[in-house]
Amino acid sequence: MKTLSTDVLIAGAGPVGLLLALWLTRNGVRVVVVDCAASPGTHSYALGLHPETVTLLKECGLGPTLESHAPAHSEMLVYAEEEPVTRLPLAGKQEPLRVFGQHQLESVLETKLRSEGVEVLWCHALTDFCETPDGIEGIVDEREERLVGYASAHLDWFARRSLKINARFLVGADGHRSLTRRRLGLTFxxxxxxxxxxxxxxxxxxxxxxxxxxxxxxxxxxxxxxxxxxxxxxxxxxxxxxxxxxxxxxxxxxxxxxxxxxxxxxxxxxxxxxxxxxxxxxxxxxxxxxxxxxxxxxxxRRIASEIGKGRVALVGDSAHLGGPLGMHSVNLGMQEARSLGDALTRWIRDDEASDILAYRENTLNRWQALLANQSQAGSAVYPAAIQPHANRLAWTLPVPDDRLAAVLRELAS
Ligand SMILES: Cc1cc2nc3c(=O)[nH]c(=O)nc-3n(C[C@H](O)[C@H](O)[C@H](O)COP(=O)(O)OP(=O)(O)OC[C@H]3O[C@@H](n4cnc5c(N)ncnc54)[C@H](O)[C@@H]3O)c2cc1C
CATH class of the missing domain: 3.30.9 (D-Amino Acid Oxidase; Chain A, domain 2)
Structure with a gap:
């Protein structure tokens, strides 16, 4: 069986896995990125980039792309039934919110990663892993799609061969049905x-x-x-x-x-x-x-019981799922990928694991608060059509938790 060695094996090349790969590569950490699909997604899905995400992507060298292809918005219009009631501020301190389809985001992240010398291994599924004395041994199947079936032909996946990937750390950025999470025995x-x-x-x-x-x-x-x-x-x-x-x-x-x-x-x-x-x-x-x-x-709305164990971490949808309107899954997921990337870099360079533990704890706490709507502003009273939704505004507005209370006050006034 062919064997590869790396510092970090990343399962999943969605926006979160790609951002993590890019961040680690720019920190000088070796990565292998595998994805069981044949290519990135093709629709707009989470199409709003929060201002903090725009800042992050600019730090990754994607500023010019966003400036020319991702329209900026500083306000969101809110209607209560047919009446416009307010315009909520969307901009952060430095950046506006930008509209950029998830398919565009995945494509530019992959291109940027390639320009840094890393090719995503598409059609490669992580099928199993175990901890070894020095790290992780991941088993990855190289797959191909074949047309099968008579009368109602359809495409199905077949394993061509298996690879062994020895890594010091494994990150499951493998989405809502995460094999990594399930193999760790974590509940969702x-x-x-x-x-x-x-x-x-x-x-x-x-x-x-x-x-x-x-x-x-x-x-x-x-x-x-x-x-x-x-x-x-x-x-x-x-x-x-x-x-x-x-x-x-x-x-x-x-x-x-x-x-x-x-x-x-x-x-x-x-x-x-x-x-x-x-x-x-x-x-x-x-x-x-x-x-x-x-x-x-x-x-x-789900959250993993832990954001990883030992030499394995979860990030993005594998760790948490929220509603679509606030676009938190992707935006917070990418920001978490940066924290995890820095924590892994420190661990690999200085043998210091405390940042990884902090990453797990902070991610868990932040999502528990967000999904339970604990960051809501007091006992505010909203217009009649909005009031029934008061207990889900935290993950409905495309605003991060540190600006949420101010925006909720605006909505209530
Ligand atoms: C139809 C649709 C509409 C959506 N609309 C919105 C929306 O309006 N707003 C919003 O905020 N969000 C929306 N989402 C959700 C959003 O797309 C996700 O939150 C986002 O993709 C999460 O990013 P991620 O990188 O964590 O995971 P993903 O993008 O899911 O990426 C995970 C990757 O892991 C790969 N993978 C899975 N298992 C393995 C394995 N064993 N080995 C290797 N690779 C593996 C998958 O192929 C996938 O590419 C939508 C999703 C869908 C499907």
Whole structure:
């Protein structure tokens, strides 16, 4: 069996694993990054970069890319039913929030990593690992997709060969179904009710388009979010109820387009989009011409019982899951990747493990507070359509916890 040696083996090349790989590489630490998929994701998913994330990405040398391709926003418009009620500040001390599709982010992170001399090993799945006296031995299967089945042919994965990867440390950045977390025997505790959203990204006829700000629309039983995309399209996410759960998924697409018609996606047909807009946002006048992406996604609120053990750490969705509207999973995930990267660098250089322990403890505490909404501002009273959602505003607003109390006061005033 072929064997590779490295300092840190990273399982998962989503935005969080890629950022960690880049940070470690720039710190002079050797990494191997494996991902079981064939390529990065292809849709906008978490498309808002919090100001703190923009600062971080600029530190990684991505400033010029963001300046030219990621539109900046300093405010978010809030509607209570059909009435605009306020504009919330989104900017941090140094940067505005920027809109950048997750597929764009993954692509530029991978390109940057390659320019630093590291190639992601796509089609390589971590299948097992164990601790050794000097570190970790990871077993990774190189896989290929093959067309199988008669009559209803489909693509399936097959292992071609296995690799052994000896590393001093393993990081599971392997997403919500994390093999790393499961192999460590950690639980992934559900903290509260899942949220289900129907998502539509679409273009309109040129003459129909209007400039929009990131917008949240509160109704007593649902929240909807409108985002202008970096390409000048629109993305609506409408909260829906459990009747939609049969069509729910939480896997990232790897194909460039959805070859679809309404029959292929009955739960998110075009008529439904028009209906949602008419009922929840009648002020939104652009007429959808072409739906580029549609999906029904279930977002759970979960946190791992520990953020790793021994020579293994978790980061990003493998450690925690939050709602989609505040985009905390990716933004905090990438900021945690930086802390973990620095902690690992210190451990590898100076044999000092205290920062890794602090990383685990801080991450756990921060997410427990966020998901339990403990950082909410006192007993504030919000407009009637917003009040029923008071207990989930902490992870609904795209604002980090240190600015949240001020923004909540603004919403209540
Ligand atoms: C349809 C959809 C819509 C979404 N919309 C939003 C949204 O509006 N707002 C929001 O905040 N978030 C949204 N998300 C969630 C967001 O995409 C995730 O929070 C984000 O991708 C987490 O980043 P990550 O790097 O931690 O994990 P991921 O991006 O999930 O990356 C994990 C990677 O690990 C790889 N992997 C898994 N197992 C293994 C293994 N055993 N070996 C090797 N590699 C492995 C996977 O292939 C994947 O590439 C959405 C997700 C989906 C699927």
């Amino acid at each position: 505790r559900e903290i509260g009710k899942a949220e289900i959203f129907a998502v539509f990204e679409f273009v309109c006829r040129d003459e129909d388009t209007i400039p929009v700000l990131p917008t949240l629309v509160f109704h007593p039983k649902s929240i909807s979010a409108l985002w202008p995309t970096a390409q000048g399209n629109y993305r609506w996410a409408f909260e829906v109820d459990a009747r939609f759960t049969r069509n729910v998924r939480r896997e990232k697409d790897r194909y460039l387009a959805q070859w679809s018609n309404d029959a292929a996606f009955p739960a998110v047909e075009e008529g439904l989009l028009r209906d949602f807009i008419a009922k929840r946002a009648p002020w939104f006048t652009p007429k959808p011409k072409n739906i580029l992406w549609r999906s029904v996604v279930r977002f759970e």
